[in-house]
Amino acid sequence: MTLTALGLPSVQRPPATTPAPKTGPLIDTFGRIATDLRVSLTDRCNLRCTYCMPAEGLDWLPKDQVLAPAELGRLLRIAVTRLGITNIRFTGGEPLLVRALEDIVAVAAALEPRPEIAMTTNGLGLARRAGALAAAGLNRVNISLDSVDAARFAAITRRDRLDDVLAGLAAAKVAGLGPVKVNAVLDPVSGREDVVDLLRFCLDQGYHLRVIEQMPLDAGHSWRRGETLTADDVLETLRAHFTLTPDPRPRGSAPAQLWQVDGGPGTVGVIASVSRAFCAACDRTRLTADGQVRNCLFATSETDLRLLLRTGADDDAIEAAWRAAMWSKAAGHGINDPGFVQPDRPMSAIGG
Numbered sequence: 001m002t003l004t005a006l007g008l009p010s011v012q013r014p015p016a017t018t019p020a021p022k023t024g025p026l027i028d029t030f031g032r033i034a035t036d037l038r039v040s041l042t043d044r045c046n047l048r049c050t051y052c053m054p055a056e057g058l059d060w061l062p063k064d065q066v067l068a069p070a071e072l073g074r075l076l077r078i079a080v081t082r083l084g085i086t087n088i089r090f091t092g093g094e095p096l097l098v099r100a101l102e103d104i105v106a107v108a109a110a111l112e113p114r115p116e117i118a119m120t121t122n123g124l125g126l127a128r129r130a131g132a133l134a135a136a137g138l139n140r141v142n143i144s145l146d147s148v149d150a151a152r153f154a155a156i157t158r159r160d161r162l163d164d165v166l167a168g169l170a171a172a173k174v175a176g177l178g179p180v181k182v183n184a185v186l187d188p189v190s191g192r193e194d195v196v197d198l199l200r201f202c203l204d205q206g207y208h209l210r211v212i213e214q215m216p217l218d219a220g221h222s223w224r225r226g227e228t229l230t231a232d233d234v235l236e237t238l239r240a241h242f243t244l245t246p247d248p249r250p251r252g253s254a255p256a257q258l259w260q261v262d263g264g265p266g267t268v269g270v271i272a273s274v275s276r277a278f279c280a281a282c283d284r285t286r287l288t289a290d291g292q293v294r295n296c297l298f299a300t301s302e303t304d305l306r307l308l309l310r311t312g313a314d315d316d317a318i319e320a321a322w323r324a325a326m327w328s329k330a331a332g333h334g335i336n337d338p339g340f341v342q343p344d345r346p347m348s349a350i351g352g
């Protein structure tokens, strides 16, 4: 994909040898500023979604390689107080598998200026913890749910846990972790039916549905473009059941294109990561559970902050490494380029 197609200015880039700025926002050579930090807290998950993880196997990160809460707390402080991060999203793997989650959220919530704190979760166990997480400072959640049909849910996630997810959603609403968003990645076979039922369910419950195009981030590297549903497929399917009109609010850096459903106020969002990449508006930086900074979901290289943390580096050195990592961010994710190479890590180990 060309720079122009991505909407990126190709004429004002500094020469490749120019070092990253030492102060100011977390910027790349295309002028994009990262203010949104995605933190994967663990690579472990208690579901095995077909488009993300294999049915069995997949080695977890060794425990000693995962950042300790104190190490993570230090990186969060550097991100917020030195790099201009205003939004933190905890993800995984499954963040609810992390016992210290409430403590980690509280550490983030105590930072100044206070970041917005969100979490992407499969919702298993959220019914028990939503209140404590809200009290710790969590602002909102995105809960992944690809079908409201129990058999299909079990087929996609390889676990029979639909009721737990629904309980998690309800608890999130009660705890005020809203707007509660539902993330759906559609199954190529049943997805056209699933999405209609999902939207009815979300409108009924006051949840905000976001349909995400399936990306080449599965552990088995078996993603095939022609076997996934595109944003256009989703919209065509929904239009047979609902009236969709473009939401007039400016989209900004939000990945979802929003549509009002049947005149509103309910909306549905479609995230066309593959068919209509929005890399030009990307404002994200990513930290894996083992302390690697990634400047893109699809980056094939990482910057090892864990090593710096564990070899006595001071905050200046960690800040400089993080800035350099973002400075070298590519123009786009490259999924549509002929030479595209899928990253080694699956989505579960990067953090979606």
Ligand code: SAM
Residues within 6 Å of the ligand: 045, 051, 052, 091, 092, 093, 094, 095, 120, 121, 122, 142, 143, 144, 183, 184, 185, 212, 213, 214, 215, 216, 217, 218, 347, 348, 351, 352
């Ligand atoms: N376990 C949590 C969950 O289920 O939301 C957080 C991690 S999960 C990797 C984060 C999000 O990534 C989920 O909404 C999931 O559906 C999405 N995801 C996983 N693999 C994906 C893929 N290959 N393409 C698009 N989205 C994917």
